[in-house]
Structure formats: structure tokens, C-alpha cells
Amino acid sequence: MSLWSHRTQIFVLYGGFPLAAISLIGCIMNIITFSSVRMYRSRSCTFYLSIAAVARCLHILVAGLSRVLAIGFNIDPTVTCECLATVDSFSMTSLLVNIRRWSNIKRAHQIVVCVILFWALHNLPNIIFFNLNANSCVSSSSIWSFYVNYIINWALNLIIPLTICTVFGILTYRNIRTLKATNQLQRAERQLTHMIFGQLIVIISPIMIYVAYFIYASSMTTLNKTTEQNAFEYFIYNVVNIIFAFIYGVCIIFYRHNMLSIPSNAVSFIKSQKGNKMLVMNDYIFKFNKTVGPTKYYRCKHSRCIVTLHTDLNDVISKFNEAAKNRAKLETTLIPQIYDEEAIRFDMSKLTIAALPSEREMSSTLNKARRLQTPAIPGTQIFEIPEFYTKTLKNLPFYVSTN
Structure with a gap:
């Protein structure tokens, strides 16, 4: 056994397993924190982070312990969910109502299901084109190998995540500066957004290290290497994988510090x-x-x-909610139309619109108020239809037939 091979075993033994244990504990703590605080259970942003924590646990248990935290699938679903959390933080802090509507827990559930299906289908060729040998895992298709090396590693693992995190991170920071200057952004929202920014730093740092190693490994594939050089590169490979795993341990301190400092002041x-x-x-x-x-x-x-x-705030939002609720009770107009018409009628400022609940957030309350006004289903076949319900939305009478 060469010197570098021995160093690799020592490093993985005394560095990999402790970090794997700390990372697993951190993921479990994050899941408990995000699921136990009522304020975070209703936020789509924290839902993405919860899914990322679950994916990390699976990554550690399946790929981490089996190969000592080695990256076995080339696809990290945690990065996808954290990119979605970055986009959601931008939507959550936007001044435009139409953009803020995208920050919705129901839509987050749908997006996560689509992401899981996408990556599951995307990785199916690995089952077809990869041959498992005693000491290696080799692709039998040169086209798929090219796709893995240059599309997955460069585009999906580097360019796209970094672009999304950078662009939407800057846009979110701009929204925070605008809202923070007028105290329109609650402290909990600011803390949650700061958590995401810290998460981005933790994500980007190991990605850049992995990219540097990948560039070096790709450029050295055609050269004849000695056994000592291969052992040294294998040592560097394990160091890079351990650094990737270190983000899980960092998240423990980062999330817990921010969670304990956030008051439930809704x-x-x-x-x-x-x-x-x-x-x-x-x-x-x-x-x-x-x-x-x-x-x-x-x-x-x-x-x-x-x-x-x-x-000491005015009652514009309360009056808006009351007016929309009264219209939902007395009219048959669609809820989104009522919301838009009332928003135009009140002529609210951008700062007030930023604090206004979205149409999706109000739709449940408005529909419930409307259902309370709906007559109960009669117990007999003979009943009188109220005058209000004898006409269509266009104020035309319904066609009545006894057949």
C-alpha cells in the first residue's frame, strides 16, 4: 500500500464518518425544526428546505455510508430544492402581487413532485448504460459519457445552480433593501431570507472546489499516470467529497442559530x-x-x-378584506375577479400591496364565507329556488325543464 493510499484510509476513517454522523444529526434537526414551528409549516420557502434536508438524509444513508460520503449519482436534489427556495424568497419579497402569488405552499408541493419525477426519469439511462465491475463503474455508451461529463457536471451541477442562486439572490437582496427601509418586511421574513443567503454560500463554496477538481481530472484523463499519482488524486477526490458533506454539518449551526433568534410575531x-x-x-x-x-x-x-x-397603521388591508368578503357573500363573481377589482378600487400603494395577502391566501376564506351563504340541500324533491340563484353570471334566466 502506497503512502497516499494509507493517508486516504486514515482521512476517510477519522474525517468521513464523524462528519457523516454530524451531518445526519443536522439534517434530522432541520427537519424537526421546519416541521415543528407552525409559522414555517405554511411557508413554501421552508417546505423546499425541508425536502432538501430529507434528500440529504437519504444521500448520507444511501450514498454517503456506502461509499463514505462519495458522490455516487452526479445529481444532488438538495441543490435543486435550495435553488427553488432562492426563487421562492424572491417571490415572497416582491412588491408585485402576481409574483408573490407564486410563493404558495400548494404550488410548492406540486413543484417538488415534478422535481422528483424529473430527476428519477433523468437518471434512468444510468441503469441502462453503466456496467458494474468489481472495482469500477463504467459507461458503455460514449454519448451518455459525454452527456454526463459536460452537460450534467457543467450545466446541471454548476452553471444553472450558480446562475439561479446569484441572479435571484441579488433580486431578493434588492427587494429586502426596499422593504426594510419602510419596515414592511417582518423580522421573521428577513431572518428566513438571511438563512437562505447563508445556505447559498455553503452550497456555492464546495461546488467551486468540486469544479476545480473536475477540471483537473478531465484534463489529465489522456495522460499516463504513475501509481503514486493515481493514489494522490484518489486522496484529493475523497477530500473533495468530504468537503461536500461538510455543508450538512454547517447547516446545523446556521439553522439553529437563526431559528432560535426568530420570534413568532405574526x-x-x-x-x-x-x-x-x-x-x-x-x-x-x-x-x-x-x-x-x-x-x-x-x-x-x-x-x-x-x-x-x-x-398605528391604517385599516386599508382590513377594509380590503372586509369588502372582498362582503362581495363574496353577496355576488357570484369569481374570487380572483373580486380580488383584482377590489385591489384596483382601493388604489393601494406599492408598500401596502407588498403587505397584502395574495389571492390564493385569501381564496380559502372568501370561498368559506360564500359557502356559508349557500342554501342547504333540501330533504325533499319539492323546494323553491331563491331568486338570487335563478340567473346565470350574465344575469340571464336558467332553462328549466321537467323532463
Whole structure:
């Protein structure tokens, strides 16, 4: 055994397995954190990061432990989900309502399913064209080998992820600067976006190291190498793979530090059974107390809670929600049309639009309010149709037939 082969075994034994254990613990902690905090379960951005953490666990258990954290599939689904999280953070902080509509948990579920199917189908040729020998895994197709070396390694693993992360990272930073200057972006949203930026740094750094090694390995394939040189390159290969695995351990400290510093300060407004306005924050209900000028004061309803709150914002969003809800109750107009018409009628500023819930976020509430006004299904065959429901959307009478 050569000196470099011995060093490779020592490095993998004392460096690879501890990092694999730390990385696996970090992935599990990330999954628990993202799934246990209620605020993050409803965010599409954190859903992508949760899927990335699950993919990391599978990568460590399947490829990592079997080959000591070696990259066995050339495709890293964690990078795909983190690129999607970067795009979603841009959508979440955009001032345009149409762009913010893309930041939706239901759409995130659909996109993740499509991503899994895409990579599953994309890797099918590996089963067909690769021959497994005792000491190597060789492709029997020169076309597929060219595709793996230059399309997958260069385009899918380097150019596309770096382009997406860089472009949308810059756009997100610009949106944050615009919203932060006017305090329109909540602290939790800022912390979540900062987490994604840190994640991008952790992703890009090992990718660049792997690219440097790949360029060197590709340029040296036609040269005759000595046994010592091959052993040295194998040592470098394992070092690069360990660095790739190190991002999982980094995510432990990074996510936990940011998660512990994020308060659950989401504020929502509800109405009591008597129609009184109430404020909900940190799962506590605050009852409206009094109004002094533009400021409204609230006091906590719980017996052991002595906290009081006050708001000094206008009621444009509340009035918008109330108007849209009333129209949903009284009209048969489509919900998206009601949302767009009311947004135009209120003539809100860009800053107000940035804080306005999207149409998809409001559609559930508006549809529920409309269903409450719908007459119950009669228990007999003889019933009277209310006048409101005897006409179509174009105010034309329905065709009635007894046949």
C-alpha cells in the first residue's frame, strides 16, 4: 500500500464518518425544526428546505455510508430544492402581487413532485448504460459519457445552480433593501431570507472546489499516470467529497442559530361572536380597548396576561378584506375577479400591496364565507329556488325543464 493510499484510509476513517454522523444529526434537526414551528409549516420557502434536508438524509444513508460520503449519482436534489427556495424568497419579497402569488405552499408541493419525477426519469439511462465491475463503474455508451461529463457536471451541477442562486439572490437582496427601509418586511421574513443567503454560500463554496477538481481530472484523463499519482488524486477526490458533506454539518449551526433568534410575531385580526375586532399574536388574543387618534390599543384577554398592544397603521388591508368578503357573500363573481377589482378600487400603494395577502391566501376564506351563504340541500324533491340563484353570471334566466 502506497503512502497516499494509507493517508486516504486514515482521512476517510477519522474525517468521513464523524462528519457523516454530524451531518445526519443536522439534517434530522432541520427537519424537526421546519416541521415543528407552525409559522414555517405554511411557508413554501421552508417546505423546499425541508425536502432538501430529507434528500440529504437519504444521500448520507444511501450514498454517503456506502461509499463514505462519495458522490455516487452526479445529481444532488438538495441543490435543486435550495435553488427553488432562492426563487421562492424572491417571490415572497416582491412588491408585485402576481409574483408573490407564486410563493404558495400548494404550488410548492406540486413543484417538488415534478422535481422528483424529473430527476428519477433523468437518471434512468444510468441503469441502462453503466456496467458494474468489481472495482469500477463504467459507461458503455460514449454519448451518455459525454452527456454526463459536460452537460450534467457543467450545466446541471454548476452553471444553472450558480446562475439561479446569484441572479435571484441579488433580486431578493434588492427587494429586502426596499422593504426594510419602510419596515414592511417582518423580522421573521428577513431572518428566513438571511438563512437562505447563508445556505447559498455553503452550497456555492464546495461546488467551486468540486469544479476545480473536475477540471483537473478531465484534463489529465489522456495522460499516463504513475501509481503514486493515481493514489494522490484518489486522496484529493475523497477530500473533495468530504468537503461536500461538510455543508450538512454547517447547516446545523446556521439553522439553529437563526431559528432560535426568530420570534413568532405574526399578527392577525379576527372578530368575536359579537362582531368586536380582536388581535391575535403569539397565540394570545387581544381585545380592542380604545382609539386615540390613529393609534388603536388592545389588551390581552387571558387572565394571567398583562400585556397591552397598540397599532398605528391604517385599516386599508382590513377594509380590503372586509369588502372582498362582503362581495363574496353577496355576488357570484369569481374570487380572483373580486380580488383584482377590489385591489384596483382601493388604489393601494406599492408598500401596502407588498403587505397584502395574495389571492390564493385569501381564496380559502372568501370561498368559506360564500359557502356559508349557500342554501342547504333540501330533504325533499319539492323546494323553491331563491331568486338570487335563478340567473346565470350574465344575469340571464336558467332553462328549466321537467323532463
